[in-house]
Amino acid sequence: MQAVWIPKHGDGSVLEVRTTPDPSPGEGEVRVRAVRCGLNFAEVSARQGLYPDAPKPPCVVGYEGAGVVDAVGPGVDGLSEGDRVLYLTRFGGHADCVVVPWQQAVVMPDGMTFDEGAALPVNYLTAFHMLFRIARIRAGEKVLVHMAAGGVGTAALQLCRTVDGVTTFGTASAGKHDYVREHGCTHAIDYRTLDYEEEVMKLTDGQGVDVVLDALGGDDWAKGYRLLRSTGMLIIFGMANTNKGGKRRLLHALVQILKVPRKSWLSFLDDNKAVAGVNIGHLWHEREMLREELMALLELYREGAIKPHIHRVVPFSEAKEAFAELEFGHNRGKVLLRPDDSSPDPS
Ligand SMILES: NC(=O)c1ccc[n+]([C@@H]2O[C@H](COP(=O)([O-])OP(=O)(O)OC[C@H]3O[C@@H](n4cnc5c(N)ncnc54)[C@H](OP(=O)(O)O)[C@@H]3O)[C@@H](O)[C@H]2O)c1
Missing domain, CATH: 3.90.180.10 (Medium-chain alcohol dehydrogenases, catalytic domain)
Incomplete structure (x- = not known):
């Protein structure tokens, strides 16, 4: 082989x-x-x-x-x-x-x-698991999808489109905005030139969103938490901010890890907000759960809802x-x- x-x-x-x-x-x-x-x-x-x-x-x-x-x-x-x-x-x-x-x-x-x-498998399972098992999104909710033009981002946008009236905010560089819209993004935000936190707040009349899908890490998790409306959920599932094009930059990665907010559990209680973690690679012991989710995805593919x-x-x-x-x-x-x-x- x-x-x-x-x-x-x-x-x-x-x-x-x-x-x-x-x-x-x-x-x-x-x-x-x-x-x-x-x-x-x-x-x-x-x-x-x-x-x-x-x-x-x-x-x-x-x-x-x-x-x-x-x-x-x-x-x-x-x-x-x-x-x-x-x-x-x-x-x-x-x-x-x-x-x-x-x-x-x-x-x-x-x-x-x-x-x-x-x-x-990986992109759609990750997005499906976050949206439908963890966040259990409902009609009319608002979802912020980071890295929206990437593999998981594309899957998340398409899956949000399967739920009535869900509004999506997708961060992506400007040249990818047509692409993310084509896959279901309601509001594409160029995070490289704009402060996406301000943009989302403007677009939601200061209300914030119900769900944030964040695989960036560092201080983006603090921003995501702030962007949640009461009862909202931040799902953390990666640390892409540790990547800095091409080389193994340990110091850069360390700085990103140090920027991760240190929150007290009591603040979740007082804020009525949730933070959840997802790592599909650590769900191998839940073979039945993953298989069931994969089957649901294949059904959505057959219906033409995802591609x-x-x-x-x-x-x-x-x-x-x-x-x-x-x-x-x-x-x-x-x-x-x-x-x-x-x-x-x-x-
Ligand atoms: N926990 C889990 O189970 C799980 C499963 C799958 C993936 N993940 C994580 O999810 C994230 C997305 O994965 P993916 O496979 O969808 O990625 P991908 O296809 O490589 O998408 C990356 C896109 O995100 C944007 N981006 C924004 N910030 C970036 C940064 N710091 N470094 C590189 N790209 C950046 C880029 O587009 P722009 O031009 O718009 O910047 C890029 O095209 C990764 O962090 C990955 O590790 C986690």
């Missing part, structure tokens, strides 16, 4: 394609020939050495993909050789051959492309370029990796 390896922490130039023997599926597992692998911000952080959950280098990261089942272990229920599936995997995903527990692979709906299949947007598909041997798209914030929607020998345009 071929995979994209992180031999040591560093910039994009450290990435290497290596060939190793194919793994075999054990009890309850299936082996998938990957056609597309999803790239996530977490893997950029892993390469930079800023993702504590990642295995130590040399390692292969990657949480998701889509492909065809080519071997089935004993005790597998409902999957057979030849099935077109999308899957979640805890690391090892940037490879053309992946073994996963059968519960983490799902047959793709008719008409779904491998691109869409690989783009869906992953693919920014770019990059071969393994040029993985550095794929990582750079996320690292330097160029992407709109999802960046995917493909094995060098897979078709650029498979059905």
Whole structure:
């Protein structure tokens, strides 16, 4: 099998394609020939050495993909050789051959492309989990979505559109505003030139919002908390502010961590506000919950309510370029990796 390896922490130039023997599926597992692998911000952080959950280098990261089942272990229920599936995997995903527990692979709906299949699991599961399990958004609510043009941001905007009358405020650089509007954003805010806190307050007549989805961290969490109306909820799910284009800047990351507000629990009580954390990578023990959410997402896909947007598909041997798209914030929607020998345009 071929995979994209992180031999040591560093910039994009450290990435290497290596060939190793194919793994075999054990009890309850299936082996998938990957056609597309999803790239996530977490893997950029892993390469930079800023993702504590990642295995130590040399390692292969990657949480998701889509492909065809080519071997089935004993005790597998409902999957057979030849099935077109999308899957979640805890690391090892940037490879053309992946073994996963059968519960983490799902047959793709008719008409779904491998691109869409690989783009869906992490981004849409994260957004769905935050909006529908944690915040339980209701008709007419107001939601602030940061990094709105990114993979999770796009998913969150599309999912908010499935609930009547939800107003979304999306932060994105100005060149991406048409894109975020197209995916459901009611008010696009150029956070690079405007103070988004002031903008949201203006747009809501000083009321604030019901939900803030924030994977920025640092002092943005304090801003998000201030932007909540009474009974609102800030959901924290990442620390993208620790990323500073290209290099592993530990001091910069440390400063961002120090900027995280230190709040007393009593303030939540007095303010009637909630703060929740979401880390899908730490929900692996809740396999049934994730599978149920994934099934709900596939139903929304079948209904035409959601559709992953693919920014770019990059071969393994040029993985550095794929990582750079996320690292330097160029992407709109999802960046995917493909094995060098897979078709650029498979059905
Ligand atoms: N906790 C979880 O379970 C979980 C799951 C998935 C993702 N996440 C987190 O969610 C965040 C978004 O992930 P994603 O995969 O959607 O990211 P993505 O596709 O790479 O989106 C990033 C976009 O956000 C904007 N951005 C704003 N501030 C940025 C910064 N400091 N660094 C880089 N980009 C910045 C950029 O667009 P502009 O041009 O508009 O700046 C960029 O295009 C990440 O922090 C990730 O770690 C968490």
